[in-house]
Amino acid sequence: xTMTHTLTPPADLATDIEDVARLLTPDGERVAxxxxxxxxxxxxxxxxxxxxxxxxLLRRIDTEGVALxxxxxxxxxxxxxxxxxxxxGTVRAMRADDFAFPSYRETxxxxxxxxxxxxFVLAWRGEEHSTYNPxxxxxxxxxxxxxxxxxxxxxxxxxxxxxxxxxxxxxYFGDGASSQGDVNEAMVFASSFxxxxxxxxxxNQWAISEPVTVQAKFPIAGRAPGFGIPSMRVDGNDVxxxxxxxxxxxxxxxxxxxxxxxxxxxxxxxxxTTSDDPTRYRDKEEVEKWRRRDPIARVEALLxxxxxxxxxFVASVEADADALAASVREAAMTARTRDPLTVLDNVYAxxxxxxxxxxxxxxxxxxxxxxxxxxx
Amino acid sequence: MTQLTMAKAIxxxxxxxxxxxxKVLVMGEDIGKLGGVxxxxxxxxxxxxxxxxxxxxxxxxxxxxxxxGLAFRGYRxxxxxxxxxxxxxxxxQIVCQxxxxxxxxxxxxxxxxxxxxPWAGGVGAAEHHSESPEAYFVHTSGxxxxxxxxxxDAYVMLRQAIASDDPVVYFEPKRLYHAxxxxxxxxxxxxxxxxxxxxxxxxxxxxxxxxxGSQVLTALDAATAAEDDGVxxxxxxxxxxxxxxxxxxxxxVRKTGRVVVTHEAAREAGVGAELIASVTERCFNYLEAAxxxxxxxxxxxxxxxxxxxxxxDLDRILDAVDRVMDRPNSLSGVLx
Ligand SMILES: Cc1ncc(C[n+]2csc(CCOP(=O)(O)OP(=O)(O)O)c2C)c(N)n1
Numbered sequence: 001x002t003m004t005h006t007l008t009p010p011a012d013l014a015t016d017i018e019d020v021a022r023l024l025t026p027d028g029e030r031v032a033x034x035x036x037x038x039x040x041x042x043x044x045x046x047x048x049x050x051x052x053x054x055x056x057l058l059r060r061i062d063t064e065g066v067a068l069x070x071x072x073x074x075x076x077x078x079x080x081x082x083x084x085x086x087x088x089g090t091v092r093a094m095r096a097d098d099f100a101f102p103s104y105r106e107t108x109x110x111x112x113x114x115x116x117x118x119x120f121v122l123a124w125r126g127e128e129h130s131t132y133n134p135x136x137x138x139x140x141x142x143x144x145x146x147x148x149x150x151x152x153x154x155x156x157x158x159x160x161x162x163x164x165x166x167x168x169x170x171x172y173f174g175d176g177a178s179s180q181g182d183v184n185e186a187m188v189f190a191s192s193f194x195x196x197x198x199x200x201x202x203x204n205q206w207a208i209s210e211p212v213t214v215q216a217k218f219p220i221a222g223r224a225p226g227f228g229i230p231s232m233r234v235d236g237n238d239v240x241x242x243x244x245x246x247x248x249x250x251x252x253x254x255x256x257x258x259x260x261x262x263x264x265x266x267x268x269x270x271x272x273t274t275s276d277d278p279t280r281y282r283d284k285e286e287v288e289k290w291r292r293r294d295p296i297a298r299v300e301a302l303l304x305x306x307x308x309x310x311x312x313f314v315a316s317v318e319a320d321a322d323a324l325a326a327s328v329r330e331a332a333m334t335a336r337t338r339d340p341l342t343v344l345d346n347v348y349a350x351x352x353x354x355x356x357x358x359x360x361x362x363x364x365x366x367x368x369x370x371x372x373x374x375x376x
Numbered sequence: 377m378t379q380l381t382m383a384k385a386i387x388x389x390x391x392x393x394x395x396x397x398x399k400v401l402v403m404g405e406d407i408g409k410l411g412g413v414x415x416x417x418x419x420x421x422x423x424x425x426x427x428x429x430x431x432x433x434x435x436x437x438x439x440x441x442x443x444x445g446l447a448f449r450g451y452r453x454x455x456x457x458x459x460x461x462x463x464x465x466x467x468x469q470i471v472c473q474x475x476x477x478x479x480x481x482x483x484x485x486x487x488x489x490x491x492x493x494p495w496a497g498g499v500g501a502a503e504h505h506s507e508s509p510e511a512y513f514v515h516t517s518g519x520x521x522x523x524x525x526x527x528x529d530a531y532v533m534l535r536q537a538i539a540s541d542d543p544v545v546y547f548e549p550k551r552l553y554h555a556x557x558x559x560x561x562x563x564x565x566x567x568x569x570x571x572x573x574x575x576x577x578x579x580x581x582x583x584x585x586x587x588x589g590s591q592v593l594t595a596l597d598a599a600t601a602a603e604d605d606g607v608x609x610x611x612x613x614x615x616x617x618x619x620x621x622x623x624x625x626x627x628x629v630r631k632t633g634r635v636v637v638t639h640e641a642a643r644e645a646g647v648g649a650e651l652i653a654s655v656t657e658r659c660f661n662y663l664e665a666a667x668x669x670x671x672x673x674x675x676x677x678x679x680x681x682x683x684x685x686x687x688x689d690l691d692r693i694l695d696a697v698d699r700v701m702d703r704p705n706s707l708s709g710v711l712x
Contacts, residue, residue, distance in 0.1 A: 126680025144503050144505075145504055146434055207434050210405065210406060275413075340682070343678045347675050354674060362673065365692065
């Protein structure tokens with residue numbers, strides 16, 4: 001079965017954001033979709049509330065990250081406001097023993113896979129390249145080199161195949177990344193070897209200052225079928241559609257049918273990173289248009305219309321968000337920078353005579369400052 | 377003469393090169409409306425239009441490979457790689473194609489491509505944003521490799537690089553982007569010293585300190601500090617690290633008899649190793665001490681909070697100066 005939602009070039013090229021599969025309208029009304037419905041037949045109020053809670057908590061981590069950067073506690077922060085439904089909807093469909101390969105902006109993936117407060121801030125503070133052990137949360141270190149992780153996900157999936165399990169690996173990347181050779185090569189390998197991998201392309205309309213039309217004249221989801229990979233283009237601000245599409249894709253992979261591709265059409269509300277100035281390249285009206293499609297408000301409207309958004313629930317989500325934000329802040333504020341000699345740690349897994357000599361020399365050099373340091 | 381930051385000097389260099397020769401194109405990620413992440417291409421899109429200021433898809437191999445095709449067609453692309461650590465996806469195109477096409481075609485095809493790379497660390501950046509990959513390019517025959525250290529050189533050498541029929545990898549130390557200096561924008565290229573002549577940045581008589589790009593200011597600071605200690609350091613800013621102007625280098629070494637090299641890049645098989653081997657070949661009989669290297673450690677670039685322990689600073693340079701001067705130093709009695 002090919003779940004290809006669209007293959008024809010739309011009138012408005014890749015910017016035709018309405019040409020998507022959707023289960024929730026921007027007003028939070030539940031609509032039917034012949035392909036997606038069956039994947040959410042079991043989704044009850046509790047599940048929906050869980051998705052809502054996750055999105056609110058993710059937004060709070062993100063807000064805190066931006067604030068900490070502005071206060072000089074972090075070197076940089078890549079905001080993900082607006083992309084909560086894409087991240088939470090897809091990642092919550094995964095099993096704990098599946099493996100995710102996220103990019104720098106997928107804070108929600110790290111959060112949902114079990115990231116701790118320090119995991120959100122210490123790398124951006126410049127204390128560590130990676131805080132968590134990828135094997136603890138089955139999630140690779142967040143990738144900065146655009147597109148590299150797509151190949152890693154395929155290779156991981158090839159390993160899964162050889163081990164004969166039904167796990168799936170997931171590659172997250174942006175619309176900009178879809179231009180990279182690595183991503184295209186990943187699709188070739190995935191298709192050739194029928195690897196159990198899901199590609200989640202977050203089309204947030206921009207790659208720093210470049211609109212998606214610089215990367216793609218057709219919808220990005222339309223590329224995958226050319227590689228022999230079924231694909232879907234979903235509303236990335238609709239958490240239910242993201243959840244459903246991901247369940248379809250994961251199931252497809254688990255049953256041995258090979259890769260699938262999801263293009264989640266969403267929007268980056270903030271700057272690319274805290275160093276970026278989006279006013280140079282995009283206009284306010286566009287941002288405001290997307291603000292009216294807010295993914296969190298959408299679920300809230302649905303829950304409200306069903307009478308499932310009571311005060312106690314709201315209060316508990318708020319309390320959780322406050323507590324999480326406080327712990328993220330504390331992780332940043334209490335960070336202690338490691339000792340100088342630790343720059344030489346972990347370069348190799350086994351002793352290396354060259355580095356051992358450098359350590360000895362650098363240690364002797366540092367010792368020369370020791371008395372002075374004690375006097376401080 | 378005008379006071380300009382290095383960033384602005386490079387921007388002016390691009391502007392004038394484009395105005396003078398309509399075959400000059402600039403291309404890269406975010407270089408149009410945004411003016412590049414460092415704003416180096418600011419204003420060029422408005423002045424020259426999208427046919428000459430090309431915002432590319434996010435694909436370094438694609439950018440470099442299409443630059444090769446444009447050069448085949450007679451254009452002179454100036455490619456911006458957004459950050460040092462992102463040049464690797466383009467590496468194959470650079471070392472297999474850009475560097476070799478002139479040779480492979482027995483000189484029939486020219487590759488006048490300038491590859492601008494915001495480079496090296498010291499700015500507290502995220503992973504992959506502070507790398508010093510110069511040795512890979514120096515090791516590749518067919519490429520010229522430039523590393524600038526002040527606004528005037530940045531301006532002149534960029535224009536020379538663009539005018540050169542050879543491919544030039546042009547490193548811009550990002551921690552010096554905002555350093556100001558006098559720039560003569562109307563300098564006639566024909567009158568300027570040829571691209572890559574080394575510069576004696578400070579004269580001295582006891583030790584020759586060889587460096588380039590991002591480390592030049594640190595080296596000059598070290599020379600000032602050493603003076604208080606009674607050691608006179610001659611600082612040579614190589615400006616070109618392929619080819620190296622060995623005339624200037626050996627003249628200095630024959631005078632001082634002592635050599636220290638400093639660069640941010642890792643030590644093993646780095647530019648410093650090449651410099652010391654070449655200086656030793658040429659000046660063995662003049663040397664009064666074993667040449668010393670002060671470099672980054674042989675490690676992946678560390679997280680920002682630890683980078684100060686990786687980058688050679690003034691004290692580490694002075695420690696090496698003590699070694700070549702046979703004064704007490706950190707290694708006294710540590711290693712033979
Ligand atoms: C190989 C490489 N080239 C360039 C960059 C610089 N860069 C970082 S993010 C980015 C834009 C990425 O856009 P997209 O893939 O759409 O993801 P988004 O940031 O929108 O989530 C660029 C050009 C990089 N990190 N890696």
